[in-house]
Amino acid sequence: MVVDCANCPLRKFEVFDSLNRDETAFMRRFKHGELKVDPGTPLLMEGSNSPQLYTALRGMGLRYKILPNGKRQVVNFILPGDFLGLQAGLMGEMQHSVEATTPMVLCVFDRAELWTLFKNEPERAFDLTWLSAMEEHFLGDALTSIGQMSAVERLSWGLLRYFTKCRDLGLADGSRCPFPYRQQDLADALGLSLVHTNKTLMKLRQRQIVSVQDGCLTILDHDTLADSAMLEVKRPQRRPLI
Amino acid sequence: MVVDCANCPLRKFEVFDSLNRDETAFMRRFKHGELKVDPGTPLLMEGSNSPQLYTALRGMGLRYKILPNGKRQVVNFILPGDFLGLQAGLMGEMQHSVEATTPMVLCVFDRAELWTLFKNEPERAFDLTWLSAMEEHFLGDALTSIGQMSAVERLSWGLLRYFTKCRDLGLADGSRCPFPYRQQDLADALGLSLVHTNKTLMKLRQRQIVSVQDGCLTILDHDTLADSAMLEVKRPQRRPLI
DNA sequence: CGCGAGGTTGACCACCCTCAACACGCGTGG
DNA sequence: CCACGCGTGTTGAGGGTGGTCAACCTCGCG
Structure with missing residues (x-):
């Protein structure tokens, strides 16, 4: 089992x-x-x-x-x-x-x-530290995103980051992946109000950039999204698993 | 030397x-x-x-x-x-x-x-991981502060955190410590504009809560500041030094 | 004396927050 | 079967926090 x-x-x-x-x-x-x-x-x-x-x-x-x-x-x-x-x-x-x-x-x-x-x-200890440093890096990025970006940019950043991580784990089907979170969760993650998150998501959907619906995240225009998120597309970095 | x-x-x-x-x-x-x-x-x-x-x-x-x-x-x-x-x-x-x-x-x-x-x-390796986890913790707090707090609260949080760290290092003289940063640095740290940071600092000074002047940070009302920063006063935690 | 860096202040307005109402699907109980 | 409540998403109205622009001040320095 x-x-x-x-x-x-x-x-x-x-x-x-x-x-x-x-x-x-x-x-x-x-x-x-x-x-x-x-x-x-x-x-x-x-x-x-x-x-x-x-x-x-x-x-x-x-x-x-x-x-x-x-x-x-x-x-x-x-x-x-x-x-x-x-x-x-x-x-x-x-x-x-x-x-x-x-x-x-x-x-x-x-x-x-x-x-x-x-x-x-020691190899596993090294890996553990690696993971901790990776998390630290991610939080630094998140801080930068929340501290310096507009609502559209933050949502782009958060959704693209999430999608990329999903894809690296084989959880994505093409440009779709599961997204078992509420808009309130997204809002709380990005430092936005629920209402504004909703309206901004709507905007991103209408512009055909990303769509979050029915527990699914769909990337409609990866390039524009990456642009807005100020993220470069890079090869996934190998990381330890403990 | x-x-x-x-x-x-x-x-x-x-x-x-x-x-x-x-x-x-x-x-x-x-x-x-x-x-x-x-x-x-x-x-x-x-x-x-x-x-x-x-x-x-x-x-x-x-x-x-x-x-x-x-x-x-x-x-x-x-x-x-x-x-x-x-x-x-x-x-x-x-x-x-x-x-x-x-x-x-x-x-x-x-x-x-x-x-x-x-x-x-292994003890030093453990310490290194400890430090990394501590930094991760700090960044999580910073994220929460920037994501969820108002300008007054963020400044309170940032200044009190900084002061506490200084004091633990013996760098404070009573309720004063050196602060070799520009308002622009504070603004960039807290996700605020320079102008708004300036006006908010002014407000905090006039209310006799904290003052940042001439490269010095002075805590005028520690309790009110801690309140506004939503920080509890706790004994400093021992940490590794590498 | 002129220059540049940093701090201070006022005017204006936009982005985003809050409040409020409504829509929709679902599970529960009458 | 329907009524009801609840959680979530959606939409509009109105206002405040905080951003932008611009000007001015002070101070230290060449």
Whole structure:
């Protein structure tokens, strides 16, 4: 019932580094089991001290923070291959919450073994740091987007980023990919109001640039979109999978 | 002329973890030298593949990204103890630029030895990941601030965060600390226009909350400021220094 | 003395927010 | 079967926060 790391369905995608036999053996020991959750289930809570680390195996979710005044910032959309819980693992406490938006399957690791990983598996430790640096990079980009771009540009940026990540994971069918989020989620991710997000999405759809409908994201004019998002099209960078 | 890691002037501050003799010995080997730069000197450039890693020892700077349209996002203010260049070290290319705003002294490390560090110094590797996760956490907070807060709140947040970090480093004198940045830098950090930043700073000064003048930041009403910034006052968390 | 960098201020207006109402599909219970 | 509530998407009206433009001031420096 539980996926063996040697047959990990994600590993076959080009974006992910491959492992040798020893490394696979370690992952197999490191993996404690799997967790299946329904949409809406909170996986990690801000301020909690969860003893578990996860890698998303199937399904999608989102990472967010809640302010004292009730406002919410969506920090990231979670896709398969994303590693969750490192902050609690290292710093003792989660700084954001994570919630599933579709049914999800996650690999579960024991935080107590993090130290073993650093001690005995320097390659994996390196990968972990790599992932953390990648996330840092993404957040820097997001900050730049929210801080300096208009509503049309932000939506272009967010949707294109999301689509590209989906495509690298084999989740896209041509120029379409699943998008199990509400407009409110997008709005909270990009620092826009729900109403303005709606109107801007409408504009982008009418201009035949992108369309978000019925849980699907469709890229209609990739070039114009990339332009508006101020993103260059580049070959996906290989990354570690833990 | 060059500071010996055993006598590192930063290490004495409470915020930083202490090292045992072996660890100090490694740091001494890892440290290749020092770099002194003048204000305005670029230390790292976006897109470059610098072979060097740095730790700021003295002086201040800032980290920023430039968009194709010329707009700039200041990602972070650099203070002593901050580690620079990890992204290039791991992912091959810097994703942002770093520039000095005061005279700075930096410890220089060789990126090629990063792997040695992971292989032979798991504690240091752990610390490196810790730092990366901390930066990730900070960026998540910044995103939330820029995405969800008003101008007054953002400025409160940015200034209080900066002041707290300064104080933990012994750089504050009572409720004052050096602030070698222009209003334009603050504006670019918080996603506001220069003019609006100016007017909002004025408002905060008149209300006797905080004042930014002549390269100095003064906290006039810490409680109100923390309130407006939606930040709780907590004991500084100890962190690694590399 | 002239110049440039940074700070300050006012006028104007646009982008985006808020409020409010309505449409639509779905599940539940009467 | 329909009524109802709920969550989500859609649309319009009105206003405020914050952006842009432009001018002026101060200060340090050559």
